[in-house]
Amino acid sequence: MFAVISATLFGMGTPFAKMLIEDIEPVVLAGLLYAGAFLGLSAYSGLSRLVRSGHRKVASLDKGDAPWLAGATVSGGIVAPICLMTGLTFATGFTASLLLNLEGLATALIAYIFFRENLGWRLGVAVVCMTVSGLLLSWDPSTGVMSVSGPLLLLMAGIAWGVDNNLTRHISCKDPVQIAQVKGLVAGAASLSIALALGFGVPVDLVLVMALALGAVSYGASLVFFIQALQGMGASRTGAFFSFGPFVGAALSVVLLDEWLG
Template identity: 30%
Template sequence: MNFKNYWVFLGLIAGLLFGIATPFSKLLLADLNSFQLSGLLYLGSGIVIIPSIIKNFNNFYKAKNVVKDENTSKKSFLEVKFDKNFIKILLIILFGGILGPLFLMIGLSHNSASSTAVWLNMELVATAILGLIFFKDNLDKFASIGLLLTFIAGLIVSWGNGFGDIFSIIFIILACFSWGLDNQLTSIVDGYSPEFITFVKGIFGGGVNLTIGMIIASQMISLNLIFYGIILGLVSYGLSIVFFVSSAQNLGATRSQILFATAPFWGIMFSIFIGEPLTFNLIIAIILLIVAVLITNNIVHNHKHYHNKVEHLHLHSHDDGHHVHKHDSNDFEIYKDKNKKHTHTHVHNEKYHEHNHFPDLHHKHDH
């Protein structure tokens, strides 16, 4: 599997894990309020990262994943820098970790799981709109076709399942725009690893919502509900977010979001295994979505563009024409294998060139 297909695969898996959260969350909302469940889900997502933190404190994380290069000093993935990227992290926590899940749980509590899953397709549209207006995303004709097909697929499924009441739809759309902003900020933040972003969004966002939920609740949460909520969050929000962050930083927010937009369909498909019918509308919608994913992720644009000198930290390899910094022979695996994925702070010098590219972390230029 080449590096680009690897990010596409991660984006699809992120969508799968997130998609199965909707039907299970609907079941848990019978006994939990929206604040409590959104808090438990995101606390679970933060717990996923605890093993990496433990390894870091024992120097295993640094030894395996963070390496030195000749141009920069070694930095921990937990190091905090109070700069513009730190502000982005705060906004990611607010919109992605607090408001997004809370709005979704409010909408889901007043709507069916299948209808909610359908309306989650609006996250793709929200991400694209925000990208075009604020984040210099290039939405070429192929990406536009993929976006349109994905939205049409959602409408086709909605035609069969109904649109729910307007109150719940408004909150689901608010959740989608909150996560759309989260997606765009995630794709351009650097200096922080996907694990760090997931951890702070889960622990702080989940902690705020759970605290509010406990204050307004009339009774304590049972231990089994706490367990189910955290496990669901661990899988559907923790692993899913880590995979999506990695995909977004390498494919761009809109394209990775098209992959992640398969989540509602995974949720509906999962419902088939528990007895719901496989309708003609659903079959057509899934076909359209598959076509959208293939078109968007196999067509890139090509033009001359300029890179400013920058120093940042993210997951990368040395086979993409941008990461040409050197490693010493002590980092033997990376020294010998250009395809080896690793994370450390590194420098990009000024460069003007032409090649096929996505609007990823290195290609947020004007068109």
């Protein structure tokens, strides 16, 4: 259930990000999304302490978790969202949502190859299906040629999040809210620093509020539920369930953006 909730919240983020990307630079949006995740979870943590009568014992992060958390933050908090937001400038929200199925595939493959998680024959079928799907989604029927830039960036985002998911699995027994807060703070600050160094400005209007709110839901809350799913199912199975999310994003792209293939 946690995996499905996480996938749904994350999948919703792609079409809404596509709506925002017209008014904001991709790197800036990537930073604001994770800054929103940090702010949203910080508010949640503060409120939960006020209303909670007893303290639930949850293991906190320690120094031994630093390498796993650092790797997950760089790959999933900085590289992946920048690739996704940049890819959205070349692809529709519908296409981008479906291509993000590659995250689940990358998660399962990395778990199998590097961490020896058990996988069956279904993985081979998934590899073939996702490869064919990626080629089909890269085809631009209006020009009759293969569009590479968008799908390539989305592929990189999926692989980076696959790395993130497998690294996060090693610290999934720790407080998921704390993990998401740290990732949000560091990733948000890093991406915004990159954006400012490149000369991009941060909006101070409604776009800023919308980006932070989207980040709190689709990247903050989603990550907490994802980590909870990792605790019980492992990376490969959670990644498989997470493949539900892109279809949510594709459906919303049709409804909200009136998009289809292309």
